[in-house]
Amino acid sequence: MVLPCLALKSKIVSDSGFSRYVAIGDSQTEGLWDGDDTVGVIGFADRLAALLDARYPGLRYANLAIRGKRVIDVLNDQLPQALAMEPDLVTVCVGMNDVTRPGRTFTKAMADLDDVYQQLADSGATVVTTSFPDVAKMLPVGRLIGSRIQQVNEVITRAAQRHGFGLVDLYNAEAMNEPSIWSHDRMHASTRGHILFAEAAAEALKLPGSNHDWAMPSGEEVRDSFAERMYAQAQWTRSLLIPWIWRHARGRSSGDGRDPKYAELQPVSEQVRMAHQSA
Template sequence: MAFSRYVAIGDSQTEGLWDGADSTLVGFADRLAIRLDELYPGLLYANLAVRGRRVGDVLNHQLPQALSMEADLITVCVGMNDATLPGRSFERALLQLDVLHERLAASGAAVVTTTFPNVAKTLPVGRLLAARIIRINTAIRSAATQYGFHLVDLYTAPSMIERDTWSTDRMHASTKGHILFAAAAAEALGLPGSSHDWAQAAGAGAAPGPGARAFAQLQWTRNMLAPWIWRHLRGRSAGDGRAPKRPVLHGVR
């Protein structure tokens, strides 16, 4: 299947956080778009993802924009911000995710979606999130089966627990991680030259031990939890004031 209009929607992972300088982020979606353009020259690409966005933001704002662009390929990665948010809003997010999947299926576009990695193996606080990660991954897998979405399963991949797959906060991908995500999406789409190699452990970045996980916990608390509490008290989000980096369809190069 050839693609001519690719739109990426989601949060910081799709925006490309930690893959390059903040003003020149790359990320897995950009890397996938480059690969697609090599196969299908003239591909038009937009990236509507913004850090901090939750399922409701993507459902109510990003998805309508993607549909208006008549995308024939949409990648969606969203829900981690809902899973990490304390309180009862997670249940609403799961319901919104069902609606998001239904509307994506009705669009007629090819859809690539992804489960979330097992953060319990990379981050001490991940054990507190384990039940939510399992629930949202179950919802994502069920939608992929029901609607025929192309699924990237990060949860079971050995490469996803290697230390160098992740940035210092252990919640966002490193450049290596974004490269692996792009390769995983290419495999999910069945692109020529793709394989399951991305999921294999390379051995160079072994799974973090107790000391590394404790340091990751400190980094997560300092770089994510504390700023989140401060923003929450002021009713703000990490993405406030930020526009998508590629808000309209343009050629990849």
């Protein structure tokens, strides 16, 4: 949510660009709510791949992200697959499913996230990661997980600084307060949100022509009445919380039985190019 390993792990863009890009993570990187399961989901990583391929033709791209996955799933499953592809670019966005999961596994998940970052740094690939937005501004229930959001963002930010990773800071971006950035559940990005996330990743990579406009408010009227927030809360409860409780009771995840949409490095698909061009 990539090139042969480079010696300078803080390097952002090589003179020749990127040739092997692997995206790892959960639903945000898979592309949930940018498209659907009938026509196919796209998402910010696909859009970034299209942007890179337009600038550096011949890019090969894999997206291993699967909805519902936690840090431990990325560490044990996706990361080894990604590193075996010898990427020169990796994007990683994971941790929200650990933030929202009740229980005592959160502290372990943060240690595992540090491990993910360390292994990526050791690989020599260029890495872009992202902090999480302030969910408390979008959902009443967000206040219950606000401290965890701050904790995971601290782990992410410190790792980015320590290893020289590109960082997309969603927590402090004013645009993230606009409802049109988010899908009906206010936890996943809308198509507009995924487009902006791709632009943010381009800025983190210091790609020519990129800028910080993605983080600026658009002028959209932000109406945040109690009724609207409660409606969003009801949508979140109906579409996320209740299905999660039912799956958890059966020991299942929303990603169970799903395969990565691009499990191997391949040319950027025409579908992704067309979606990027029409954005």
